[in-house]
Amino acid sequence: MDGPGGIDLSAAIAAPGQSPGAISIDIKSVKKRYPATANSAGIVALDDVSLTVKSGEVVVIIGPSGSGKSTLLRTINALEKIDSGTIVVNGDVVTNKATDLPAFRSKVGMVFQHFNLFLHKTAMENVILPQVAVKRRSRAEAEANAGKFLAKVGMLERANNYPSQLSGGQQQRVAIARALAMNPQVMLFDEATSALDPETVGGVLDLMRELAGEGMTMVVVTHEMHFAREVADRVVFMDAGAIVEMGTPEQVFRNAQSERTRKFLSLVG
Amino acid sequence: MIGQFLDFLGADLAHYWKIAAAVMPALLKGFVETLKLALVGILWGSFLGGTLGILRGQHIRVATPLIGAYLHLLRGTPFLVQLYVIYFVLPNTGYSWLQWDSQTAAFVSLGIYTSSYVTEIVSGAIRAIPRGQWEGAFALGFNRLKTLRLIILPQSIGLILPALGGVYVTLIKATSIVSVVGIVELMRQADISIVRFPGDILYIYFLAGALYFAFCFPVLMIVGRLEERSKNGRMVRA
Numbered sequence: 001m002d003g004p005g006g007i008d009l010s011a012a013i014a015a016p017g018q019s020p021g022a023i024s025i026d027i028k029s030v031k032k033r034y035p036a037t038a039n040s041a042g043i044v045a046l047d048d049v050s051l052t053v054k055s056g057e058v059v060v061i062i063g064p065s066g067s068g069k070s071t072l073l074r075t076i077n078a079l080e081k082i083d084s085g086t087i088v089v090n091g092d093v094v095t096n097k098a099t100d101l102p103a104f105r106s107k108v109g110m111v112f113q114h115f116n117l118f119l120h121k122t123a124m125e126n127v128i129l130p131q132v133a134v135k136r137r138s139r140a141e142a143e144a145n146a147g148k149f150l151a152k153v154g155m156l157e158r159a160n161n162y163p164s165q166l167s168g169g170q171q172q173r174v175a176i177a178r179a180l181a182m183n184p185q186v187m188l189f190d191e192a193t194s195a196l197d198p199e200t201v202g203g204v205l206d207l208m209r210e211l212a213g214e215g216m217t218m219v220v221v222t223h224e225m226h227f228a229r230e231v232a233d234r235v236v237f238m239d240a241g242a243i244v245e246m247g248t249p250e251q252v253f254r255n256a257q258s259e260r261t262r263k264f265l266s267l268v269g
Numbered sequence: 270m271i272g273q274f275l276d277f278l279g280a281d282l283a284h285y286w287k288i289a290a291a292v293m294p295a296l297l298k299g300f301v302e303t304l305k306l307a308l309v310g311i312l313w314g315s316f317l318g319g320t321l322g323i324l325r326g327q328h329i330r331v332a333t334p335l336i337g338a339y340l341h342l343l344r345g346t347p348f349l350v351q352l353y354v355i356y357f358v359l360p361n362t363g364y365s366w367l368q369w370d371s372q373t374a375a376f377v378s379l380g381i382y383t384s385s386y387v388t389e390i391v392s393g394a395i396r397a398i399p400r401g402q403w404e405g406a407f408a409l410g411f412n413r414l415k416t417l418r419l420i421i422l423p424q425s426i427g428l429i430l431p432a433l434g435g436v437y438v439t440l441i442k443a444t445s446i447v448s449v450v451g452i453v454e455l456m457r458q459a460d461i462s463i464v465r466f467p468g469d470i471l472y473i474y475f476l477a478g479a480l481y482f483a484f485c486f487p488v489l490m491i492v493g494r495l496e497e498r499s500k501n502g503r504m505v506r507a
Binding site for chain 1: 401402404405406407408409410411412415419420423424
């Protein structure tokens with residue numbers, strides 16, 4: 001299970017009580033609508049969406065812009081509020097008001113379209129700070145860990161650079177290292193390659209492929225159909241806030257049941 | 270006017286030396302009072318303004334409009350009016366805890382005046398930080414307070430400091446207004462000295478002005494220095 005970086009992530013990935021195949025993320029009848037404002041009618045963002053993700057599974061969500069795929073992903077770690085429904089992640093009831101959200105979120109890694117690296121910190125400090133401030137690790141332990149994960153994503157030589165001194169692809173790799181250093185049970189990728197220059201997309205996708213191969217539980221929102229086809233255990237096609245089709249890449253890409261899915265796939269090639 | 274100025278230049282240096290020696294002790298005493306007023310105003314005005322600014326910088330249902338009203342009220346009225354209200358009107362409400370001596374009234378009004386500007390500066394700087402910085406921190410498990418302290422405020426400081434210097438200098442100069450409620454600060458001491466030496470109005474005001482400048486200039490310098498330092502490492506998103 002060693003990646004090219006030579007670091008075995010299996011210890012970090014297999015959290016206690018999570019055997020492969022057990023349900024990791026359980027989304028039940030989630031509804032969300034944006035209320036009408038002066039210049040727009042109300043929009044149904046999520047229309048009764050249910051989805052389960054098993055431990056170690058890679059689920060890739062595809063669909064047109066505005067279909068609700070990013071919104072759905074962001075509800076998993078409660079960055080987005082929902083109107084009704086329940087979401088349970090590895091035993092934590094995300095939708096319960098009593099849940100300690102910061103503590104829960106520290107167990108879920110998220111990678112954003114625009115990286116969201118802390119702009120006033122170097123790559124190294126970006127990876128160290130959350131471990132110290134949230135996980136309460138010692139500085140020495142956090143530093144050793146940061147070195148390890150920056151090496152894994154191939155960014156150790158640039159450890160002392162600020163985000164503004166790095167290309168988009170490099171920033172995204174640091175962001176992935178930052179999330180992994182928290183030893184997440186689940187990784188969420190929100191259009192992680194959409195804002196990258198074409199030549200740096202490959203490196204980030206390779207890294208995601210590698211993580212998938214190591215058994216990380218992943219939910220990936222992407223426009224990269226090759227990635228979906230090749231890496232996903234399951235592909236989810238969303239449109240207008242609802243899941244239209246769900247199945248293995250083979251089922252969805254070769255044998256889509258719904259006309260909408262077929263039309264979307266023919267347009268994105 | 271011009272004639273007076275030429276007289277000022279051409280007159281005997283010894284005369285000016287004598288006047289300076291006579292009025293300087295009083296002016297310095299006034300300067301100390303001005304210093305005290307400004308420092309108290311800066312300290313608690315910044316504390317109050319910083320707190321309100323942090324609250325206003327994030328959308329909180331009740332706090333944001335309330336603080337907005339406070340700002341509009343203070344920034345839409347002259348400082349002199351605020352001072353009169355605090356010193357002359359509040360005691361008439363009958364509450365004993367609102368009966369302030371002139372110094373307390375001066376401290377309170379200067380602080381409130383300062384806070385209105387500091388609030389806007391701090392909240393503006395916080396809002397200028399991209400939303401993704403908050404989300405990035407939240408997703409890693411930072412709570413709101415930790416995000417503010419470790420991520421947002423350190424990035425805002427480079428925007429806050431330069432604007433703060435301007436407010437502090439404005440405040441130092443505004444202390445001259447509190448002489449109207451009987452505080453004997455630098456400007457009041459200058460007026461008193463002019464009664465003693467009516468022939469040297471321009472010179473005495475010049476000395477008072479030099480003392481104000483000697484206070485304001487280092488404040489601007491220090492803030493400029495801090496601004497430079499905070500810029501190191503603070504980069505704009507590519």
